[in-house]
Amino acid sequence: MAEIKIDCINETCPVPLVEARKALRKASKGDVVEITGTHQSSKKEIPMAVKSMGLELLGVEEEGGVWSIRIRK
Amino acid sequence: MDKKTIYFDNAASSRMDERVLEAMKPYFFDVYAVATSEFGYSLGIEAREALDLARAKILSALGNPEGKLIFTSGSTESSNIAIKGVVRNLSGKKGKHIIVSKIEDFPVLNSAKSLERNGIKVTYLDVDKYGLVDLNQLKDSISKETILVSIQHANQEIGTIQDIKTIGEICDRNNVIFHSDATHSFMRIPFDLSKLSVDLLTVSAHTFHGPKGIGALFVREGVPVAKWIDGGFQEFDLRAGVENIPGAVGFAKAVELVTKEENETLRNLRDYLVEKIQNEIPYTTPNGHPEKRIPHNANITFHYVEGESITLHLDMKGFAVSTGSACFSKSLEASHVILGIGGDHERAHGSVRFTFGRFNKKEDVDKMVEALKEIVRQLRVISPLKGEKVR
Structure with a gap:
């Protein structure tokens, strides 16, 4: 299973969600996609999208204003 | 592709109607010659007939105005030919000023900006809260230097319809050429170009279930549009390049189906x-x-x-x-x-x-x-x- 990292630091909404979706489309079943970013709306919106897509949210962490969201396809 | 998508973005582009594809098919596989081969062999004559019939059907839907309908690759090309073609022909003779509205679609807006960078003066007209152009500002903005006004028929985002009848009359009185982008209104609202003072009109097929990659520009008789792609003498010597006959046939079929x-x-x-x-x-x-x-x-x-x-x-x-x-x-x-x-x-x-x-x-x-x-x-x-x- 691959681990795919997406850097969306300093990008504003909806770019982190768009990039997360692109990565998830390319990922194979079981792969983990980790998105890091700074825009607070995206931090809330991506988990909402994960639920909508029926995927597994592995965790949401934040340190020093930089959040990371891990999703398993 | 996700077959379950329910599509509400038909102004961006629409799903082609199967009947359009059926009408186009013979011009890919049977009558595949180009219209300029009409002087050489029968297949060319058939191609020419198909192209001219498609042209006649679209002109008929426009009210059979006096002028030429040039097939193009779509709205973007049509508006570029209209605006840059007129400016290229008249800017050294009449003046160096054009007028567009602030809410035009990008082919018009960016053509204006491109001309502005090359020394053409552009007035961007305001619109009211509904998106209607300020007609008094239009009248006040026209000067002896003005060669062209380009105001869309219907807006691409909010759908507001401009009063192109009055705008055309204002332009006519002031001896200014009027171009209108009708990409989002053609076939969706009735209008008769033979009764309007519109000199150049942009239309496209893909927004009402026709094929992508085909559009047209109506050029009223006598309107000086300069040819801007050099090549052959196709499309009344105004648009060089092999004619897209399947596209033109599909365009006409799409018109017929609305x-x-x-x-x-x-x-x-x-x-x-x-x-x-x-x-x-x-x-x-x-x-x-x-x-x-x-x-x-x-x-x-x-x-x-x-x-x-x-x-x-x-x-x-x-x-x-x-x-x-x-x-x-x-x-x-x-x-x-x-x-x-x-x-x-x-x-x-x-x-x-x-x-x-x-x-x-x-x-x-x-x-x-x-x-x-x-x-x-x-x-x-x-x-x-x-x-x-x-x-």
């Missing part, structure tokens, strides 16, 4: 959607003129949320709609149309465009509004844009 009843159905679907959204989702504002609007367009601002987020979440639930703003290009520029009608950045970013086509059904509208209600509710919960009242 009916008054279909446009009425689209209007009913649109009105049903707007009413349902206004009744079931709080804090929404419809954009565009309440009456002077094309039948298949609705544009709604969902306050306190971003339109881009709505489109993404709707997509995940199987619905395709669009926003006017260019977030996907990462520029985060707000819609110039919503800003043009006096909206602020929040309104411009919170606007969603729904455009209807032949394959939409009432139950699809019901399904989408159900999804939309939940999406907007959830997005407002996490939105940084609002106060406690909508949480």
